[in-house]
Amino acid sequence: MEALALGVIFALGVLFMYDALTRPDAKLQPTKWISRIGPRGAGAITGAATAFLLTRWPMAGVTGAILGWLVPSLISRSRAERERVRRMEAIAELATRLRDAIRSGIGIHDALSQAAARPPVAIASELRRLAADARVSGMAVGAEAFAARLGPDAELLAGALSLGEQLGARNTSEVLDALAEATSAKAATLREARARQTKARSSARIVAAVPLLLLLAIRHSNPAYLAPYNAVEGQLVLAFALALIGFGYVAMLRAARLEGRSR
Secondary structure (H helix, E strand, C coil): CHHHHHHHHHHHHHHHHHHHHHCCCCCCCHHHHHHHHHHHHHHHHHHHHHHHHHHCCHHHHHHHHHHHHHHHHHHHHHHHHHHHHHHHHHHHHHHHHHHHHHHCCCCHHHHHHHHHHCCCHHHHHHHHHHHHHHHHHCHHHHHHHHHHHHCHHHHHHHHHHHHHHHHCHHHHHHHHHHHHHHHHHHHHHHHHHHHHHHHHHHHHHHHHHHHHHHHHHHHHHCHHHHHHHHCHHHHHHHHHHHHHHHHHHHHHHHHCCCCCCCC
């Protein structure tokens, strides 16, 4: 294993030396290089290097690369779920404001302009753009573009706005009232489901991390005990064990999966 590590380091050194000789005027720009390979590539390289340096096992490096590759997507998915809940709550708040403004005798265009002046934070830019599009191109066109930008959660509001321009503002207030109530209930349900999912995810991560941490602790406290894993056969056994941990983790995540495209 040590020979393999030295061979990889030597090959990288030769590669860097060749690059320096063939491109003497090139400047080293780590930030540009990281942006080129993307967060997943950077995570995979970091995870592989960290795992290999901690264990000196090639299979650990492969596992670290896989984990590093997956972490950015997991973070972005969790962020997208939080944004969706906030967006749904903002749409419900917007529907409530429009309903109250229309019931006070304000037209639907003026009500939309007033809401855009003090918009909900989660949809502030999209709401201002909707108000501008409604003045220039008409409510139907602006509402359709608004729904296209925000996704399925905004389709009912866009339809209510388009219908309100055709049937009149007063007939729209009842639709907006029902829409605000339904969207608020859906956002509350989604937030509760996401809280349960987060708890299940945390439990899955703990269950998957415990054997890995124990293996790492034994590796550093008593390396001779894990000496059989230094051989090729030991690496194959380790790969099988890591695959079982990975399958179990994925199974626990699927059991707690929250359907993000439900409507």
